[in-house]
Amino acid sequence: MTPTAAPSSSNPIGTLSAGTLPILRTVEDLRSQVAAWRREGLTVALVPTMGALHDGHLGLIRRGRELADRVVASVFVNPTQFAPHEDFDRYPRDEGGDAAKLASAGCHALYAPTVRAMYPQGFATAISVGGPAEGLCGTFRPQMFGGVALVVTKLFLQALPDVAVFGEKDYQQLMVIRRFTRDLDIPVRVEGLPTVREADGLAMSSRNAYLSADERARAPELNRALTAAAAALAAGAEVDGALTGIRGRIAEAGFGTIDYVELRDAETLEPVTAVARPARLLAAAWMGKARLIDNVPVIPAG
Numbered sequence: 376m377t378p379t380a381a382p383s384s385s386n387p388i389g390t391l392s393a394g395t396l397p398i399l400r401t402v403e404d405l406r407s408q409v410a411a412w413r414r415e416g417l418t419v420a421l422v423p424t425m426g427a428l429h430d431g432h433l434g435l436i437r438r439g440r441e442l443a444d445r446v447v448a449s450v451f452v453n454p455t456q457f458a459p460h461e462d463f464d465r466y467p468r469d470e471g472g473d474a475a476k477l478a479s480a481g482c483h484a485l486y487a488p489t490v491r492a493m494y495p496q497g498f499a500t501a502i503s504v505g506g507p508a509e510g511l512c513g514t515f516r517p518q519m520f521g522g523v524a525l526v527v528t529k530l531f532l533q534a535l536p537d538v539a540v541f542g543e544k545d546y547q548q549l550m551v552i553r554r555f556t557r558d559l560d561i562p563v564r565v566e567g568l569p570t571v572r573e574a575d576g577l578a579m580s581s582r583n584a585y586l587s588a589d590e591r592a593r594a595p596e597l598n599r600a601l602t603a604a605a606a607a608l609a610a611g612a613e614v615d616g617a618l619t620g621i622r623g624r625i626a627e628a629g630f631g632t633i634d635y636v637e638l639r640d641a642e643t644l645e646p647v648t649a650v651a652r653p654a655r656l657l658a659a660a661w662m663g664k665a666r667l668i669d670n671v672p673v674i675p676a677g
């Protein structure tokens with residue numbers, strides 16, 4: 376049977392079923408589902424997403440199943456992490472398709488609250504993040520990590536999972552989440568999953584839907600350039616030259632504006648000028664209307 380999701384307006388008690396996958400609309404419904412699992416002595420993993428799910432997201436669900444007895448995924452396009460000129464309105468949304476994919480990946484419940492349920496009238500609280508949130512995407516999307524911290528903190532406190540799973544595809548976001556979870560003593564274990572890629576190396580992303588066929592064919596050069604430079608850096612290549620090489624290569628492939636190409640410490644995300652300990656090579660660049668991000672590890676040789 377193909378699971379389908381019904382609109383929230385026809386859902387007086389908040390819980391609908393997509394096949395065997397309950398769809399929870401309110402924090403009360405989420406909490407009572409988690410409480411029922413707790414009464415059975417089961418552990419719980421949370422996988423926060425913005426929907427338009429692909430195999431990268433489903434990898435997080437599978438990892439969640441390894442880490443806990445029950446997995447709840449959230450789908451919420453979070454307005455507080457988008458600037459007014461960004462793609463909040465046109466961000467792809469497909470709740471029925473998402474519910475079907477989640478059910479097939481073995482997810483146990485979908486939490487899909489409305490914007491009004493997450494941010495009721497009069498909502499007046501913000502979270503300020505520093506440390507790993509500084510620079511990189513923090514410079515080009517200054518509202519983003521505060522918005523991410525706000526929504527992820529709310530999701531953590533709403534679900535109170537044992538563990539939450541995030542992708543290394545958004546490496547800076549993962550480091551920001553780890554840091555504020557630690558700083559605020561939130562009792563949730565934060566797990567990262569390596570980036571899931573298309574066969575040609577392009578990182579899977581909901582925003583890849585913005586690419587034309589020609590742009591899609593050019594886009595994997597971002598990962599190829601990063602991977603080649605990471606190998607050279609690990610073998611002792613000079614950092615500035617390697618970063619300039621990546622810029623040249625992706626510009627040649629048809630990327631337009633390059634927001635950044637940087638080498639950072641893998642844990643603190645502080646800038647580094649040599650590879651003495653594990654580092655991360657991170658980039659963000661525009662291909663047509665799509666802002667693509669990617670990152671790869673740089674492990675010092677020996």
Ligand code: AMP
Pocket residue numbers: 423424425426431432434435540541542543544545568569570571572578579580581
């Ligand atoms: P998003 O829906 O884009 O906000 O992403 C939700 C979660 O999925 C985040 O933890 C992302 O890092 C993760 N994610 C997105 N794309 C990938 C991918 N290609 N591989 C692994 N994780 C991913």
